[in-house]
Amino acid sequence: MGYDERFDLRATVGEDDSLHDECGVFGVWAPGRDVARITYFGLHALQHRGQESAGIAVGNGRSVLVRKDRGLVSQVFTDADLSALNGKAAIGHVRYGTAGGGGFDAAQPHFSLIDDVTIALAHNGTLVNTTGVRRELVQMGVPFRSETDSEVACELIGYFTKKSGHLRVGIRHAMQMIEGGYAMVLLRENALYAFRDPNGIRPLVIGALGTEGWVVASETCALDIVGATFVRDVRPGEIVRISDGGILSEQGLEPRPEAQCIFEDVYFSRPDTVIRGRSIYSMRYEMGRQLAREAPVDADLVIGVPDSGMPPAEGYAAQTGIPFGEGLIKNRYVARTFIQPTQEMREMGVRMKLNALSDNVAGRRVVMVDDSIVRGTTSKQIVRMLKEAGATEVHVRINCPEVKWPCFYGIDTDVQRQLISANKSVEEVRDYIGADSLAFLSLEGLRRCVPECGYCDACYTGRYPVRIPEAFSAGKFLDGFAPTFPYDDGEEASVPPVEDVRMDAPRD
The missing domain is CATH 3.60.20.10 (Aminohydrolase, N-terminal nucleophile (Ntn) domain)
Structure with missing residues (x-):
């Protein structure tokens, strides 16, 4: 799908581009x-x-x-x-x-x-x-x-x-x-x-x-x-x-029918949390290995975006044999603030939280592994940061599918026009963030890496386990996107x- 003029990044530049659980x-x-x-x-x-x-x-x-x-x-x-x-x-x-x-x-x-x-x-x-x-x-x-x-x-x-x-x-x-x-x-x-x-x-x-x-x-x-x-x-x-x-x-x-949020496994839960007998760390590590099978690339160094991108980066490196290293340093003392930032502070964006380690990335072809791309603003800044630090190539690999659909069950993405992958093709997203290549883990590949059970994967597929009342979802979907609901007969349940x-x- 091509660019939609309703997708406007100007309002979100420099703001937190991560997904958030409530x-x-x-x-x-x-x-x-x-x-x-x-x-x-x-x-x-x-x-x-x-x-x-x-x-x-x-x-x-x-x-x-x-x-x-x-x-x-x-x-x-x-x-x-x-x-x-x-x-x-x-x-x-x-x-x-x-x-x-x-x-x-x-x-x-x-x-x-x-x-x-x-x-x-x-x-x-x-x-x-x-x-x-x-x-x-x-x-x-x-x-x-x-x-x-x-x-x-x-x-x-x-x-x-x-x-x-x-x-x-x-x-x-x-x-x-x-x-x-x-x-x-x-x-x-x-x-x-x-x-x-x-x-x-x-x-x-x-x-x-x-x-x-x-x-x-x-x-x-x-x-x-x-x-x-x-x-x-x-x-x-x-x-x-x-x-x-x-x-x-x-x-x-x-x-x-069971529909636990699959983003708990991909991003929200702490790596040491255990779900159905498996640690989140082990799942994300396997996501990285699967991502390497699906989207290998010739490179010199694999790095992860702290923190949730680190385990899949390790898995990607292990599967490909490319050395794993640290390319981004996280400031762990940056917390959410209630002070309204100036425009200058907004433009600093990701640099308040991350900085590139030029000693490791300069002169190298880098694979940057991250958990997701939501609006694209953060990925764009990190890629630019790595290239300014001397990386000759930056190949972005995402250990989940494209986030194309809004979530209504506790994640702060309830408006589809905010989501870059709902508005741009993979190649257009790659061009926007400035990467030399871009690939996402397939939904089938992701399913192989997590315990067997029922999941809500609506953010990838548009298949919602609970019907969303029209009064709640009005204006939240882009034209041409038709969500599906269980036992969908076109009628909303009456309370x-x-x-x-x-x-x-x-x-x-």
Whole structure:
């Protein structure tokens, strides 16, 4: 497909061109332990999933206390904060906002009163059908502090809990009303809950902390840092309750065809995280080997773009026999800032985070391996940087297919015109970024490198596991792109009005 005039890079030059997951969640039930500090360290392990805000809520048997703010985990919490958060259970959240904007009110956990009971909720993912539900709740007098879909879920749970008198019933009925990708942890004063969308799009795992404690988290790396042992995934559609009575599980929704986000394997998850018995590092290493089989090139040096490009670069080098080396140095002290940058700072772009190592690349033909190309601005700057450092050729290899379709389930690419591969051919992208050659890993090749299971690969294929309401997707697709949905009969599923939902009895 040729250039589309609606694809305009000028607005994004110098801005962060990486894909971002919306957030990471963590929960712990450990009476007698310092649950606030356990959560603090768990959030540190998940910091890569969100740097906009952080928050912790603690249940002490009588009430729920919440501390949250904008910034990194280490910026939000002091030792005094953690000392004041005493309790038997806690949940935590790190956020990169993709739905509902930023600011303090968008920081999580969200908290809400259900009569005299306080709940706090933390959410990873995006809900696609909350516009109408939010409008109904507002008309019913429910106040909102933010525009986030997560707060809609929190208030919906509160509404159904008041109506039924049981929190698990409230969660179950809320799950029947919401659509999208989600992994949520919820806290009340004396119990911890974890639940997940019926397709399993967003990840959530359970770990054992000693003999009487439990942890839930977005990734296994967060279990490792607090000394917990992986037990299993939270199943798609499952609700898990942890309290003094132990663990109780029920199927809140019948599971649908599994569709876990394949970008967790490609980019989002930390290399030391384990999914279905395999480390993310080993998967990315094999992606590099497969990429070398599909798109070899005659070169002198293979380098990776830190950090997620390093394992596939190692695999590419191992498969081809070309030496692997360091060609880009990352400034690990650059964090997200809330200070509005000047135009001069924007033009510095990637140089604030990366710099070329001329000693290694000068006079050499370089293979640069990276995890993805989204808008193309970052790749363009890195290629130019390497050539200015003396590289005679720069061959770009991407360890995933072309990102052509927007994501609506928790990644910040919900507008197709932002995506360079939806607007340009591979050769046009190569020309735009200034590379001597460019190749992407095939979808079939990627599938060979990850565990066998059901995946959401909509960003590559346009096959979405959950139907996107037209009100949510309006203006998000380019002309000529027709997404497909499961069991597609051309009709959107109808959701009954909130007030008309009939309550069922609690399950033992």
